Amino acid sequence: MKLANYWSEADLLRGVKDNSEIAIKTIYKLHFAMVENFIRLNGGNSQDAKDVFQDGFLVLYRNVKNDDFKLDCKIKTYLYSVCRRIWLTELKRKNKVPTSVNELDEFITVDDAEIDENNEQEKMLSHLSQCLELLGEPCSSLLSDFYLNNYSMQEIADKMGYTNADNAKTQKYKCLLRLKKIFFKNEILKKETI
Amino acid sequence: MDLIRLTELSEKYSNGSLNDNENTELFSALKSDSELKSHFEENIELFKNLDLLQIAQLSKKLFYEVENEQHKFRSNLLFLKQNVIRYTAVAAVTIFAVVGTLYFSGWYSYRSHIQSYTRLGNNISTLTNNQKSLWSALFSNYKSEHSYTTGTGFAISTNGYIITSYHIIKDFDSIFVVNNFDSLIRYRADLVYNNQNSDLAILKINDSLFNSLEKIPFKLSNENINLGEYVYTLGYSKQNIVFGEGSVSSYTGFNEDSLTIQVSIPSNPGNSGGPILNSKGEIVGMLCAKSNEIDGATYAIKSEYLYNVIDSLNSKLEINNKVVLPKYNNLSHSDRPQQIKKIQNVIFKVEAY
Numbered sequence: 423m424k425l426a427n428y429w430s431e432a433d434l435l436r437g438v439k440d441n442s443e444i445a446i447k448t449i450y451k452l453h454f455a456m457v458e459n460f461i462r463l464n465g466g467n468s469q470d471a472k473d474v475f476q477d478g479f480l481v482l483y484r485n486v487k488n489d490d491f492k493l494d495c496k497i498k499t500y501l502y503s504v505c506r507r508i509w510l511t512e513l514k515r516k517n518k519v520p521t522s523v524n525e526l527d528e529f530i531t532v533d534d535a536e537i538d539e540n541n542e543q544e545k546m547l548s549h550l551s552q553c554l555e556l557l558g559e560p561c562s563s564l565l566s567d568f569y570l571n572n573y574s575m576q577e578i579a580d581k582m583g584y585t586n587a588d589n590a591k592t593q594k595y596k597c598l599l600r601l602k603k604i605f606f607k608n609e610i611l612k613k614e615t616i
Numbered sequence: 617m618d619l620i621r622l623t624e625l626s627e628k629y630s631n632g633s634l635n636d637n638e639n640t641e642l643f644s645a646l647k648s649d650s651e652l653k654s655h656f657e658e659n660i661e662l663f664k665n666l667d668l669l670q671i672a673q674l675s676k677k678l679f680y681e682v683e684n685e686q687h688k689f690r691s692n693l694l695f696l697k698q699n700v701i702r703y704t705a706v707a708a709v710t711i712f713a714v715v716g717t718l719y720f721s722g723w724y725s726y727r728s729h730i731q732s733y734t735r736l737g738n739n740i741s742t743l744t745n746n747q748k749s750l751w752s753a754l755f756s757n758y759k760s761e762h763s764y765t766t767g768t769g770f771a772i773s774t775n776g777y778i779i780t781s782y783h784i785i786k787d788f789d790s791i792f793v794v795n796n797f798d799s800l801i802r803y804r805a806d807l808v809y810n811n812q813n814s815d816l817a818i819l820k821i822n823d824s825l826f827n828s829l830e831k832i833p834f835k836l837s838n839e840n841i842n843l844g845e846y847v848y849t850l851g852y853s854k855q856n857i858v859f860g861e862g863s864v865s866s867y868t869g870f871n872e873d874s875l876t877i878q879v880s881i882p883s884n885p886g887n888s889g890g891p892i893l894n895s896k897g898e899i900v901g902m903l904c905a906k907s908n909e910i911d912g913a914t915y916a917i918k919s920e921y922l923y924n925v926i927d928s929l930n931s932k933l934e935i936n937n938k939v940v941l942p943k944y945n946n947l948s949h950s951d952r953p954q955q956i957k958k959i960q961n962v963i964f965k966v967e968a969y
Contacts, residue, residue: 441671443678450679451686467867469874476676483671516838545928547672550665555812569666570673595620602662 431497439486449479453498456526457505463524466509474512478505481540495530503529504536511537553605561597568594617645622652626659630667764969768851768890769793769819770899771962772836772926773940774829776803776821779922780889780966781904782810785817788968793821795964801825805966809929814875815904816917816925818939819966832942833958834891836919837898841877843867849881849903850956851890852965859956860887862914864900869915870907876915877901883914889966892916897947897955 429437429448437445457478458471466474481504485491493500506529513519554562560582567573567581579590625642628634634642646653765788769780778793785791791805803826809818841864848861862881869876879892883906892901901916930938947955 441674443674446675446678447682450675450682454679469867472679476672476679479675480668480672483675484668487667543668545931546665547669548928550669552811565666570670572670592620595623598623598659598662599619602658605662605665606658 431493434497435486435493438483446479449497449501450475453501456498456502460502460506460524460526461509463526464509464520465513465518470509470512474505474509475501477508477540477544480543481508481536484543499528499530502527503532507532507537508540550605553601556604557597557601560593561600564590564594565597565601617641617649617652619655622655623659626656627663630660630663764788764967766852766886766968767888767966768886768903769964769966770889770891770902771829771832771964773942774832775937775940776805776826776829777808777939778805778819778821778964778966779891779902780817780819781902782812782815782817784888784966785819785968786812790969791819792967792969793819793964794967795961802967809925811925814917814921816902816922818925818929829962831946832962833946833955834893834897834899835942835945836923837894837896837900838919838923839898841867841900841918845900846895847879847881847892847900848952849883849887849890849892850960850963851883851887851903853884853886857960857963858887862912865913870905873915875921876904876917879903879914879916880912881914882912887914891959891963893955893959895952896945897950897959898945 429445434445434448438449454471454475457475458468461471461474462468478501482497482501485493506523510519510523554566556562557565564578564582567578568575573581575587575590575594578594579585579587582590584590584593622642622645625634625638628638629642642656646656765784767781767784769778771778785807791807792802793805794802803821803823805819806822807817808820810816843864843866845864846861847864848859850857850859852858860881860883862879864877865880866878868874869878877900879901881892881903883903887903888905890903891899892903894900898919899922900919902919902922903914903916905915907913907915926939926941933939947958950958
């Protein structure tokens, strides 16, 4: 647990950018408690806090991936501000705007556009995972294994019975073309049998 | 350049592993072909989304792991502190147990015999029952082959959108909905949304006989659910509509699933897809499953999740075809029989063939 203190802010951001598991865990260890306190003080429970923190983390991640992005405050402040904004928007959507917000820390102002973008992104992701599911075998598990579960091409070839990694790779690109077709169609998806 | 090569190069471009030759190959091809360029942009967008989906799933898993570690760490600490107390307690209990057994063993020998006899009697009757059921299963002509299923569904907008459970209609291709009141009219319905994981489906009545429903009397609740709150359901566990009541018994459902709640309403096959209403007549959830291990545990999907699903469905529907959720609840001042009288018009029996 103590190890968490030895990260510098810049290291941590770089770790997040490289999808390092330890960095992501460290972010959670260091900053989740505060977000949880904030949400509990303002009419939510710990499950809400987990959801909001997850969303807030994705906002941070998306920004860190973008090279133009410069964080001009501490990670803690940034995450707190984003989560705070997400939670207040959520309360507004439920028609439960609080008369006064219990603050725990200083915060920076977060654009509404950022939150809207986050909601859009969330819809996109659920759309994408639905598309992946509807793709059918073998494409569905091939793509999920490679892109979501980080298997290597060779492992996938062994697992799914392709003669070599190159064959599996060609198959993967064919699957991607199909996925692209249904992902950008933007209509209601249903199973083809019904 | 063919599309497969393009996909390969766009992937390398996205993760920054494009070398100089490939770079020139890609961009010279893009310059000359505008169609290829739009494909390329779509590719980049898709890879960005795949990456985000990965990190979303990964971070969820990691957060969960950290939480478990912290929990273990805390319980270990607790364990150390309590060690001393525990040893004393164990010693005391052992001494008490030894003395107690010695003292009482003479007394209880007679009664325990009777108990074991009755137990044995039960055993024999269970054995006979099992034998009988095996016999009848082997030699009857009846085959349990599902040719159709039924369940419950409730309307949420006057233009004919109905929420129900996905497992009812999963294996079938024709869906019909029947109302308790005019049971002669059987509307055909189409599936417009399904989700296997959360077991939720949204149907739309699509029938030449169908105009529109009358007013929807309830609304989806947007208040927090309280433990112990009174709830009831209406469902078609037989030909006619059946009422069942209970209370909210847990904030989470099967395996601590936070999309669902646990309610103590007795449920039977056919109840799936029914609405769970609170005392004000607002919908707090949709009944979806029951536990076969815990007695009287029925699970229901939270109304909050229904909201979200309808929201995302609406963004894909055309403007004159959207799900228009009722904004007001007309039932809060009526007593229960009055509420049910109004509600049962919009509760349908869902039949899938």
